[in-house]
Amino acid sequence: MKQLSVEHLLGIKYLNKNDIDLIFETANHFKEVINRPIKKVPSLRDITIANLFFENSTRTKLSFELAEKRLSSDIINFSASQSSVKKGETLIDTVNNILAMKVDIVVMRHPNVGAGVFLSKHVDAKIINAGDGRREHPTQALLDALTIINRKGKIEGLKIAICGDILHSRVARSNIYLMNMLGAEVNVIAPKTLMPKSIERMGVKSFTDMKKGLDGCDIVMMLRLQNERMTSSFLSSNREYYEYYGLTPDKLAYAKDDALIMHPGPMNRGVEIDTKLADDINVSLVKEQVELGVAVRMACLKRYCK
Ligand code: NCD
Numbered sequence: 273m274k275q276l277s278v279e280h281l282l283g284i285k286y287l288n289k290n291d292i293d294l295i296f297e298t299a300n301h302f303k304e305v306i307n308r309p310i311k312k313v314p315s316l317r318d319i320t321i322a323n324l325f326f327e328n329s330t331r332t333k334l335s336f337e338l339a340e341k342r343l344s345s346d347i348i349n350f351s352a353s354q355s356s357v358k359k360g361e362t363l364i365d366t367v368n369n370i371l372a373m374k375v376d377i378v379v380m381r382h383p384n385v386g387a388g389v390f391l392s393k394h395v396d397a398k399i400i401n402a403g404d405g406r407r408e409h410p411t412q413a414l415l416d417a418l419t420i421i422n423r424k425g426k427i428e429g430l431k432i433a434i435c436g437d438i439l440h441s442r443v444a445r446s447n448i449y450l451m452n453m454l455g456a457e458v459n460v461i462a463p464k465t466l467m468p469k470s471i472e473r474m475g476v477k478s479f480t481d482m483k484k485g486l487d488g489c490d491i492v493m494m495l496r497l498q499n500e501r502m503t504s505s506f507l508s509s510n511r512e513y514y515e516y517y518g519l520t521p522d523k524l525a526y527a528k529d530d531a532l533i534m535h536p537g538p539m540n541r542g543v544e545i546d547t548k549l550a551d552d553i554n555v556s557l558v559k560e561q562v563e564l565g566v567a568v569r570m571a572c573l574k575r576y577c578k
Pocket of ligand 1: 409
Protein backbone atom coordinates (compact mmCIF):
# COMPACT_ATOMS: atom_id res chain seq x y z
CA MET A 273 0.00 0.00 0.00
CA LYS A 274 1.22 3.54 -0.77
CA GLN A 275 2.45 5.39 2.32
CA LEU A 276 3.49 8.90 3.27
CA SER A 277 7.19 9.81 2.97
CA VAL A 278 7.39 10.77 6.65
CA GLU A 279 7.25 8.57 9.71
CA HIS A 280 5.17 11.02 11.75
CA LEU A 281 2.65 13.68 10.69
CA LEU A 282 4.12 16.60 12.63
CA GLY A 283 3.57 19.48 10.25
CA ILE A 284 2.94 20.43 6.63
CA LYS A 285 6.54 21.67 6.60
CA TYR A 286 7.77 18.06 6.52
CA LEU A 287 5.44 16.81 3.75
CA ASN A 288 6.04 16.87 -0.01
CA LYS A 289 3.64 17.30 -2.92
CA ASN A 290 3.30 13.50 -3.42
CA ASP A 291 2.24 13.12 0.23
CA ILE A 292 -0.40 15.82 -0.21
CA ASP A 293 -1.73 14.24 -3.42
CA LEU A 294 -1.90 10.84 -1.69
CA ILE A 295 -3.82 12.27 1.28
CA PHE A 296 -6.27 14.09 -1.01
CA GLU A 297 -6.84 11.03 -3.21
CA THR A 298 -7.52 8.88 -0.14
CA ALA A 299 -9.70 11.55 1.49
CA ASN A 300 -11.85 11.85 -1.64
CA HIS A 301 -12.42 8.10 -1.49
CA PHE A 302 -13.38 8.28 2.20
CA LYS A 303 -15.65 11.26 1.55
CA GLU A 304 -17.70 8.95 -0.64
CA VAL A 305 -17.53 6.12 1.96
CA ILE A 306 -18.87 8.28 4.81
CA ASN A 307 -21.86 9.26 2.73
CA ARG A 308 -22.90 5.62 2.24
CA PRO A 309 -25.60 4.03 4.44
CA ILE A 310 -22.84 1.83 5.97
CA LYS A 311 -20.10 4.29 6.82
CA LYS A 312 -17.59 1.97 8.40
CA VAL A 313 -14.62 0.22 6.73
CA PRO A 314 -12.29 -2.38 8.29
CA SER A 315 -9.02 -0.61 7.25
CA LEU A 316 -7.60 -0.18 10.79
CA ARG A 317 -9.24 -3.15 12.50
CA ASP A 318 -6.14 -4.29 14.43
CA ILE A 319 -4.77 -0.79 15.16
CA THR A 320 -5.04 0.99 18.51
CA ILE A 321 -5.02 4.79 18.61
CA ALA A 322 -4.59 7.06 21.64
CA ASN A 323 -6.04 10.56 21.42
CA LEU A 324 -4.03 12.69 23.84
CA PHE A 325 -5.44 16.17 24.29
CA PHE A 326 -3.41 18.41 26.58
CA GLU A 327 -5.36 21.45 25.39
CA ASN A 328 -9.09 22.06 24.91
CA SER A 329 -10.69 20.95 21.69
CA THR A 330 -14.17 20.18 20.39
CA ARG A 331 -14.09 19.86 16.61
CA THR A 332 -10.63 18.36 16.12
CA LYS A 333 -11.04 15.81 18.91
CA LEU A 334 -14.48 14.66 17.74
CA SER A 335 -13.36 14.63 14.13
CA PHE A 336 -10.34 12.41 14.85
CA GLU A 337 -12.45 10.15 17.05
CA LEU A 338 -15.09 9.71 14.38
CA ALA A 339 -12.45 9.13 11.70
CA GLU A 340 -10.86 6.41 13.87
CA LYS A 341 -14.24 4.75 14.50
CA ARG A 342 -15.15 4.81 10.81
CA LEU A 343 -11.86 2.96 10.15
CA SER A 344 -12.70 0.34 12.83
CA SER A 345 -9.68 1.05 15.05
CA ASP A 346 -9.66 0.67 18.84
CA ILE A 347 -9.46 4.01 20.63
CA ILE A 348 -8.43 5.33 24.01
CA ASN A 349 -9.04 8.96 24.92
CA PHE A 350 -7.05 11.07 27.30
CA SER A 351 -7.67 14.62 28.35
CA ALA A 352 -5.04 16.42 30.45
CA SER A 353 -7.54 18.10 32.75
CA GLN A 354 -8.63 14.70 34.11
CA SER A 355 -5.22 13.02 34.26
CA SER A 356 -2.02 12.44 36.25
CA VAL A 357 -0.38 15.34 34.38
CA LYS A 358 -2.05 17.40 37.07
CA LYS A 359 -0.13 15.27 39.59
CA GLY A 360 3.24 16.23 38.08
CA GLU A 361 3.86 13.38 35.61
CA THR A 362 6.10 14.25 32.61
CA LEU A 363 4.86 14.08 29.03
CA ILE A 364 7.16 11.14 28.17
CA ASP A 365 6.08 9.16 31.26
CA THR A 366 2.42 9.82 30.56
CA VAL A 367 2.75 8.72 26.95
CA ASN A 368 4.99 5.72 27.69
CA ASN A 369 2.47 4.45 30.21
CA ILE A 370 -0.21 4.68 27.58
CA LEU A 371 2.02 2.99 25.00
CA ALA A 372 2.63 0.10 27.42
CA MET A 373 -0.98 -0.76 26.62
CA LYS A 374 0.21 -1.47 23.02
CA VAL A 375 -0.83 1.67 21.20
CA ASP A 376 0.18 2.09 17.52
CA ILE A 377 -0.68 5.72 16.81
CA VAL A 378 -0.78 8.77 19.09
CA VAL A 379 -2.86 11.78 18.04
CA MET A 380 -1.73 14.67 20.19
CA ARG A 381 -2.73 18.27 20.83
CA HIS A 382 -0.43 20.20 23.13
CA PRO A 383 -0.03 23.87 24.13
CA ASN A 384 3.77 23.74 23.68
CA VAL A 385 5.42 24.40 20.33
CA GLY A 386 7.26 21.29 19.11
CA ALA A 387 5.65 18.89 21.62
CA GLY A 388 4.98 16.33 18.84
CA VAL A 389 8.52 16.56 17.46
CA PHE A 390 9.89 16.02 20.97
CA LEU A 391 7.63 13.05 21.61
CA SER A 392 8.42 11.41 18.27
CA LYS A 393 12.09 11.20 19.32
CA HIS A 394 11.32 9.55 22.65
CA VAL A 395 8.47 7.11 22.18
CA ASP A 396 7.86 4.15 19.92
CA ALA A 397 4.61 5.04 18.10
CA LYS A 398 3.53 7.09 15.13
CA ILE A 399 2.64 10.64 16.16
CA ILE A 400 0.00 12.79 14.50
CA ASN A 401 0.05 16.45 15.49
CA ALA A 402 -3.46 17.75 16.21
CA GLY A 403 -2.07 21.23 17.00
CA ASP A 404 1.06 22.25 18.91
CA GLY A 405 0.89 25.73 20.43
CA ARG A 406 1.15 28.37 17.76
CA ARG A 407 3.29 26.23 15.43
CA GLU A 408 1.35 23.80 13.23
CA HIS A 409 -2.06 22.16 12.80
CA PRO A 410 -1.47 20.04 9.69
CA THR A 411 -4.81 18.22 9.41
CA GLN A 412 -6.67 21.56 9.59
CA ALA A 413 -4.68 22.94 6.65
CA LEU A 414 -5.21 19.71 4.68
CA LEU A 415 -8.97 19.85 5.19
CA ASP A 416 -8.99 23.56 4.31
CA ALA A 417 -7.11 22.91 1.08
CA LEU A 418 -9.39 20.03 0.09
CA THR A 419 -12.46 22.17 0.81
CA ILE A 420 -11.10 24.84 -1.54
CA ILE A 421 -10.28 22.29 -4.26
CA ASN A 422 -13.80 20.84 -4.03
CA ARG A 423 -15.35 24.27 -4.57
CA LYS A 424 -12.88 26.04 -6.84
CA GLY A 425 -11.48 22.99 -8.64
CA LYS A 426 -7.87 23.91 -7.83
CA ILE A 427 -5.56 25.87 -5.56
CA GLU A 428 -2.89 26.83 -8.07
CA GLY A 429 -3.24 30.46 -9.13
CA LEU A 430 -5.79 31.37 -6.45
CA LYS A 431 -5.30 34.34 -4.17
CA ILE A 432 -5.97 33.44 -0.54
CA ALA A 433 -6.27 35.91 2.33
CA ILE A 434 -5.67 34.75 5.92
CA CYS A 435 -6.96 37.39 8.34
CA GLY A 436 -6.81 37.89 12.08
CA ASP A 437 -4.51 36.72 14.83
CA ILE A 438 -1.67 35.50 12.61
CA LEU A 439 0.85 35.79 15.45
CA HIS A 440 -0.71 33.07 17.61
CA SER A 441 -2.20 30.90 14.88
CA ARG A 442 -0.98 27.39 14.05
CA VAL A 443 -3.77 27.23 11.45
CA ALA A 444 -2.22 30.23 9.67
CA ARG A 445 1.27 28.67 9.67
CA SER A 446 0.16 25.28 8.36
CA ASN A 447 -2.00 26.93 5.71
CA ILE A 448 0.81 29.23 4.57
CA TYR A 449 3.09 26.22 4.02
CA LEU A 450 0.39 24.23 2.24
CA MET A 451 -1.14 26.95 0.06
CA ASN A 452 2.34 28.01 -1.07
CA MET A 453 3.27 24.42 -1.88
CA LEU A 454 0.09 24.08 -3.95
CA GLY A 455 0.79 27.25 -5.93
CA ALA A 456 -1.54 29.84 -4.37
CA GLU A 457 -0.66 33.44 -3.64
CA VAL A 458 -1.14 34.16 0.09
CA ASN A 459 -1.94 37.51 1.74
CA VAL A 460 -1.91 37.75 5.52
CA ILE A 461 -3.87 40.55 7.16
CA ALA A 462 -3.62 41.56 10.83
CA PRO A 463 -3.13 44.54 13.09
CA LYS A 464 0.59 45.23 13.63
CA THR A 465 0.53 43.75 17.13
CA LEU A 466 -0.80 40.41 15.82
CA MET A 467 1.50 40.16 12.79
CA PRO A 468 4.70 38.10 13.27
CA LYS A 469 7.89 39.96 12.41
CA SER A 470 9.47 38.83 9.11
CA ILE A 471 6.34 36.87 8.09
CA GLU A 472 7.22 37.71 4.44
CA ARG A 473 10.04 35.17 4.75
CA MET A 474 7.33 32.49 4.69
CA GLY A 475 6.46 33.59 1.14
CA VAL A 476 3.42 35.77 1.84
CA LYS A 477 2.49 39.43 1.45
CA SER A 478 1.47 41.14 4.68
CA PHE A 479 -1.16 43.86 5.12
CA THR A 480 -2.56 45.82 8.06
CA ASP A 481 -5.43 47.11 5.94
CA MET A 482 -8.34 44.79 5.04
CA LYS A 483 -9.18 46.72 1.86
CA LYS A 484 -5.71 46.29 0.40
CA GLY A 485 -5.21 42.75 1.69
CA LEU A 486 -8.54 41.42 0.39
CA ASP A 487 -8.22 43.00 -3.04
CA GLY A 488 -8.73 40.34 -5.73
CA CYS A 489 -8.86 37.42 -3.27
CA ASP A 490 -10.71 34.17 -4.09
CA ILE A 491 -10.74 32.85 -0.52
CA VAL A 492 -11.01 34.75 2.77
CA MET A 493 -9.90 32.65 5.72
CA MET A 494 -10.82 34.22 9.07
CA LEU A 495 -9.07 33.35 12.35
CA ARG A 496 -10.11 33.57 15.99
CA LEU A 497 -8.30 35.88 18.41
CA GLN A 498 -6.28 33.33 20.45
CA ASN A 499 -6.79 35.05 23.80
CA GLU A 500 -5.43 32.03 25.67
CA ARG A 501 -2.01 32.53 24.03
CA MET A 502 -1.84 36.31 24.53
CA THR A 503 0.72 37.22 27.16
CA SER A 504 -0.02 40.96 27.17
CA SER A 505 -2.57 43.38 25.81
CA PHE A 506 -2.54 43.14 22.01
CA LEU A 507 -5.77 45.03 21.25
CA SER A 508 -7.60 47.98 22.70
CA SER A 509 -11.04 46.34 22.49
CA ASN A 510 -13.02 43.67 20.64
CA ARG A 511 -15.31 46.41 19.34
CA GLU A 512 -12.46 48.29 17.72
CA TYR A 513 -11.03 45.04 16.35
CA TYR A 514 -14.38 44.22 14.74
CA GLU A 515 -14.55 47.66 13.18
CA TYR A 516 -11.20 47.31 11.43
CA TYR A 517 -10.74 43.54 11.02
CA GLY A 518 -14.14 41.89 11.50
CA LEU A 519 -15.40 40.42 8.21
CA THR A 520 -18.64 42.16 7.21
CA PRO A 521 -20.42 42.17 3.82
CA ASP A 522 -18.85 45.60 3.17
CA LYS A 523 -15.33 44.31 3.67
CA LEU A 524 -15.99 41.08 1.77
CA ALA A 525 -16.84 43.28 -1.23
CA TYR A 526 -13.12 44.17 -1.48
CA ALA A 527 -12.43 40.55 -2.47
CA LYS A 528 -13.50 38.96 -5.79
CA ASP A 529 -17.26 38.77 -6.52
CA ASP A 530 -17.23 34.99 -6.13
CA ALA A 531 -14.98 34.96 -3.04
CA LEU A 532 -15.72 32.31 -0.41
CA ILE A 533 -15.24 32.50 3.38
CA MET A 534 -13.61 29.94 5.64
CA HIS A 535 -13.08 29.64 9.40
CA PRO A 536 -11.49 26.75 11.34
CA GLY A 537 -13.75 27.34 14.35
CA PRO A 538 -14.50 28.03 17.09
CA MET A 539 -15.96 31.26 15.70
CA ASN A 540 -16.46 34.40 17.73
CA ARG A 541 -19.45 36.04 16.09
CA GLY A 542 -19.33 39.82 16.15
CA VAL A 543 -15.57 39.76 16.89
CA GLU A 544 -13.86 38.42 13.76
CA ILE A 545 -16.94 37.79 11.62
CA ASP A 546 -20.44 39.12 11.10
CA THR A 547 -22.92 36.53 12.34
CA LYS A 548 -25.14 36.51 9.20
CA LEU A 549 -22.13 36.21 6.91
CA ALA A 550 -20.84 33.24 8.91
CA ASP A 551 -24.10 31.37 8.24
CA ASP A 552 -24.59 32.45 4.63
CA ILE A 553 -24.42 29.16 2.71
CA ASN A 554 -23.78 31.04 -0.55
CA VAL A 555 -20.39 32.23 0.66
CA SER A 556 -19.45 30.37 3.84
CA LEU A 557 -17.63 27.02 3.63
CA VAL A 558 -17.53 26.46 7.40
CA LYS A 559 -19.81 23.40 7.41
CA GLU A 560 -18.02 21.82 4.45
CA GLN A 561 -14.72 22.24 6.29
CA VAL A 562 -16.05 20.26 9.25
CA GLU A 563 -17.53 17.57 7.01
CA LEU A 564 -14.33 17.08 5.02
CA GLY A 565 -12.30 17.06 8.24
CA VAL A 566 -13.40 13.49 9.02
CA ALA A 567 -12.46 12.22 5.53
CA VAL A 568 -9.08 13.99 5.64
CA ARG A 569 -8.27 12.54 9.08
CA MET A 570 -9.31 9.07 7.92
CA ALA A 571 -6.91 9.47 5.00
CA CYS A 572 -4.02 10.60 7.24
CA LEU A 573 -4.57 7.68 9.63
CA LYS A 574 -4.85 5.10 6.88
CA ARG A 575 -1.68 6.25 5.12
CA TYR A 576 0.25 5.70 8.37
CA CYS A 577 -0.76 2.20 9.15
CA LYS A 578 1.77 -0.54 9.68
C1 NCD B 1 -8.13 25.87 15.69
C2 NCD B 1 -7.06 25.39 16.66
O1 NCD B 1 -7.34 24.76 17.67
O2 NCD B 1 -5.92 25.70 16.35
N1 NCD B 1 -9.36 25.20 15.83
C3 NCD B 1 -9.54 23.94 15.37
O3 NCD B 1 -8.68 23.10 15.40
N2 NCD B 1 -10.73 23.66 14.84
C4 NCD B 1 -8.29 27.34 15.70
C5 NCD B 1 -8.68 28.02 16.98
O4 NCD B 1 -8.66 27.47 18.06
O5 NCD B 1 -8.99 29.20 16.88
